[in-house]
Amino acid sequence: MKLVLFDCDGTLVDSGGLIHEVMARTFVHFGYERPAYASTKSIIGLTLDTAIARMLCRETISDEINAMVLHYKEIYGPVRAEPGFQEPLFAGIGEMMATLSSREDLLIGAVTGKSRKGLKLISETHGFEKTFFVSRTADDCPSKPHPAMVLECCADAGIDPADTLVIGDAIYDMMMAKSAGARSLGVSWGYGAPQDLLAAGAFAVVDRAEEILAHID
Secondary structure, three states, X not given: OEEEEEOOEOOOEXXXXXXXXXXXXXXHHOOOOOOOHHHHHOOEOEOHHHHHHHHOOOOOOOHHHHHHHHHHHHHHHHHHXXXXXXXXXXXXXXXXXXXXXXXXXXXXXXXXXXXXXXXXXXXXXXXXXXXXXXEEOOOOOOOOOOOHHHHHHHHHHOOOXXXXXXXXXXXHHHHHHHHHOOEEEEEOOOOOOHHHHHHOOOOOEEOOOOHHHHHHO
16 A cells, blocks of 8 residues: 655646745735745745744744734635636646546545645545545644654655655655655656755656656555
């Protein structure tokens, strides 16, 4: 039995536009300039407090950053409901996930910087309610690249990290997997550069969702 853990944003769903718009409105609300998309893209995958602190070049989490996190969460749903800010699956992801879910030799999980509510929304939107046997979110664990998300999922599933594959689009996913003793596979369609994913520990980077199946086998 193997455990396959998927990152969400940039790996399963194309949420960059939504995340950036919510982040930009949050910054403006607190009197900061609207950040560039490249700045937002660089922190996708981190928990919100860590992400905002990094975008502000802060080393510690302040009361202001906590307030920005709360504001981000408050406006996320309304912004998501606006036209053009949905989170579609990347090409081939739906079919690939259906194939994996049908296999008896695999357990599927999610390890995401999203909140538990955010993961629930994605699961309900795309029919993944019964797909994830285990999951960890920003509400449950320290921010990536801390290994807790992977280690806790492994413990819940009864699977050794050595028999676990983490799939993601960010260097934080690769670093998290390495710290936990798991293998990592990068995807090129997200928000991280393939060469950076390889440097961070990915054993390979795939360009199409169906290629994931071959690497799992």
